Amino acid sequence: MTLDHADTVPLPPEEWAAHDGVPLLRTLAGALIMLEATTDLDSFSLPYPPEAQRALDRTVLAYLLSEEAPPAGLTELADRCRTLPLAEWPLSLPPDAIGPEDRLLDEESGRPTELCHEWAWRTPDAAMEFRDRQIVRAALRMCREYGDEEAYTAFRGLLVHRPVLTWSEMYEAVEDNVLEPVRDLIRQIYRPVPDSYLQDGLYTCCDRCLTLLVPTQDRDWWCERDRCRRQGPAPAGRRILRETAGEVFQLERPLRQFVTGPGRAEADLERELSALGLDVRMWPGYDAYDLLVTFPDGHRWAIDVKDWAHPVFLGRSSRPVPHQPPYDEAFWSVPTHRVLAWPGYIAAFERARPARARELPLLSDTDLVARARSRLRTLREETDRA
Template sequence: MTFDAPDTVPLPADEWAAHDGVPLLRTLAGALIVLDATTGLDSFSLPYPPEAQRALDRTALACLLSGEPPPAGLTELVDRCRTLPLAQWPLGLPPDAIGPEDRLLDEESGRPSELCHEWAWRTPDAAVEFRDRQIVRAALRACREYGDEEAYTAFRGLLVRRPVLTPFEMHELDGDMVLEPVRGLIRQIYRPVPDSYLHDGAYTCCERCLTLLVPSRDGDWWCERDRCRRQGPAPAGRRILRETAGEICQLERPLRQFVTGPGRAEADLERDLLALGLGVRMWPGYDAYDLLVEFPDGHRWAVDVKDWAHPVFLGRSARPVPQDPPYEEAFWSVPEHRTLARPGYVAAFERARPARARDLPLFTDAELVARARARLRRLKGHTDRA
């Protein structure tokens, strides 16, 4: 997921502004994230946090105006966010705004869904810069000032492969000269981990996506990544004892959501393309795009990987892939699990694309690997005939 080109706010003041449900969903999503981070989503006391009270008041008004019973309090509102698909809420929403099973809270864990985070962070006022883009652009500026593209590549790799750090590991990074341009930034974006992640005196990372798992009341684990949960029960990976490691830190959530998550998808796509014998360069040209793929005949693809739950937010952010480093074809790619979870994902993306990106194709990662395999077969056929 590249950040270097100028971005537009995915929800400008257009036809979405005519629908009261859009700001209400944004308010709800923001309130749920604040509650989850401050008081948790299973116990409340008056007075409620201002964001939560605002969400409750606005939801009650929307219900009353539509003749629906309003939530009796914050506990009932949170329960509705977990159990009731958004399609059943009394909301006036534009086409493609929600899918039939979309929820702001995960039905099993009660934690904010990835969709909830996208509603909160991808629909702010146009004057607000998204936190993940702010951080990555700061890293780009610092590395360009040093004239060190390797430092930026190492920084992106750190965010993708090491979202959790112990105090000792953070100390080791302080001595890594490759990361010199971004050392201060790293200290800012890794935050202390709350005790809610602890189980039997230890923190546990997901073996698949490397983020911290949340222990559930029934003794299982919950992973914050949609992709991971759809693959089955979260596999417990690295276990870190607090008694010996101390208080660990993890990347702040916007970066886990919009950098680490897509980065895992980028790494998976890199692995699959390398397995075909193709040349792959990650984040070339200071992150002009995500993967530069080269075929044996010199033909090159530019690929940007986007791991977003909401196809309209993704479509509205679409822009042409930068021309440098040069390539012959360019694509955006989304993990296949996104399109399986939401029928019509690609069509909704295409309807939402701005005119400047009308010709930008979106393929799933599986489709892109299949296209690469087919092109290699054609090349081999031409070679055999020659």
């Protein structure tokens, strides 16, 4: 049974939470993430954990109400999450809720997809404070109390460029004088890496996104980042021998998802804009926004980079870009692969924007660089005419 899209008028964001398919997907996504952290998603035994049992019960009910055969147990439910696109589930969902090929578990690895993490963490829940925002706010508070913007910039750089640390690297980070205001926070957010990441006694990092790769049954690699998988087979980069490195740590998943991932996109965008000859400053004003770009005529752009799979979740989170440090134009930017993967991504984002962000433009990084190149060309032409 396919989704019920009889009502093609987009629902207001505040009505999503009450829509009958939304709570089920949120419950199911949360259960899958919990199960991945505590057990093997390919094998379960009774009694199931309460959150998993609740997800199974609600899914079975949805199937029975649609007069379709429900999953017989948690193993079959996980198999459907991996093999069956959500568009083929008996769910009544609002328009723009999912894309045609969206799944909660990756087909190849069986691990929660980035979209699964967004459903678990970004759907409406007034009692929930997003973990990544909680950590970033804490870092900002600590660095402001020290009056040290450099410490915050270094902290963000650590999360973006070093999501994996050996024991000795962790020691160096917490003893770094520049990072002194946030050293206790660093200890909290880097977690020991489980053995499931090991292959032949080695931990292996992705050469593109720097996160740890997951070994597959055919002795290949799987990367948790959608962007990397769409670029082709995961390239093995840094290798860490557990026997000599001792304990290895990685950033907790919410920070890898919503800080490291976008941070890599920010670094890519900084590199492309700098290559055009523009002056680019990262995370200005204690991370008021991500990039401050200054053109030769003094015109300034403020850019916030968002690497989200779901355009509606992104749209609902949108807000005006802070006005300090000052700028002339402001944009949100999303990696091009997100726009290509979800037909109508920009339009879905725009429909979901709250009134406060109605004028906020969202551009793909490709379009943003093209706009910068066009503006530079116009400036040169004006200079030549003068």
